[in-house]
Amino acid sequence: MRRRTLLLAASALALPTLARAQAPLTVFAAASLQDALRALEPAWRAAAPGNPPLRFSxxxxxxxxxxxxxxxxxxLFLSADEPWMDYVAQRGLILPETRTSSLGNALVLVAPADSPQPPLALGRGTDLAALLGPQGRLATGDPAHVPVGLYAKAALEWMGQWATLAPRIARADSVRAALLLVERGEAPLGIVYLTDAKLSxxxxxxxTFPAESHPPVTYPFALTKRAEGNAPARALLAFLSGPAxxxxxxxxxxxxAQP
Known part of the structure; x- marks a missing residue:
């Protein structure tokens, strides 16, 4: 009887530890990362016994x-640009020593799949207003705050066309929303990331917009302050930013970027 009581007590003590080990990790990630992260989740779960499930936003x-x-x-916070990671860092909301930027992307111009417009070399002389036509709108993220829109604004300023095109931008709340406007034919052109265009x-x-036309598209990853002391969260960050x-x-x- 005493042995059974001891076993039950030991099991009760183990349950909270097991529950903590299996508690999901919550990952806040830029919309453009979602397909790759969904593909990486099974590899993460298989990488080591006890790796917790992931909850994405x-x-x-x-x-x-x-x-x-x-x-x-x-x-974890996985941002599509450095300024928004700076934003949370300045407020003490991440662990700064965990910040890493190993991913990059390219900024591209897309059209609906059935568009007759042929590929072109984008440069300062490319007349995007003419390509849009008299009523067409240019879909991209809202340049007031969405990273792809901020990159797009920089590229259009470099081309000398921002003042002309700003009133004609269809301002989406994410790069995926901008892509959807073009897919549906609601916008004849869109500025998105290469990775999103390739998936659609x-x-x-x-x-592709020249690299010198906008700041480099980089993806900083970091642990949040909430994850301080969370070994599985630290392991996940190493997994996502490492060779695996x-x-x-x-x-x-x-x-x-090579480590």
Whole structure:
């Protein structure tokens, strides 16, 4: 009887530890990362016994940063640009020593898949207003806060066309929402990331904006302050930014910096 009591007591003590080990990790990630992260999740679960499941929240980096600021329970923040990671860092909401930027992307111009517009070399002389036609709108993220829109604004300023095109922008709340506007034919052109364009059957790639036309598209990852002391969260960050994930990131079109 005494042995049974001891066994039951030991089991009761083990249950909280097991529950903690299996508690999901919450990952706040830029919308453009969602397909690659979904593909990486099974590899993460298989990488080591006891690796916890993942709970994802995908949106524009700006929206996610503000949610973290308001107390949303994220363990990792994966941003689509440096300024929004700076935003949370300046408020003491991440562990700065964990910040890493190993992924890159390209900014591209797309059109609906059935568009007659042929591919073109984008440069300062490319007349995007003429390509849009008299009523067409240019879909991209809202340049006021969505990273892809901020990159797009920089590229259009470099081309000398921002003042002309700003009133004609269809401002989406994420890069995926902008892509959807083009897929549906609601916008004849869109500015999105190369990775999103490659995944879509509903758009065609018209051209890539020159690298000098906008700040580098990089993806900083970091643990949030909430994850301090959370060993599985730290292991997940190492997994996502390390060699085990490189081939998957590349398969989805991301540029990966060598460690």
């Amino acid at each position: 995908f949106a524009a980096s700006s929206a996610l940063a503000r949610q973290i600021e308001q107390g949303a329970p994220a363990d 059957q509903g758009v065609k790639l018209l051209g 994930s490189i081939e998957t990131w590349r398969r989805f079109g991301f540029a990966v």
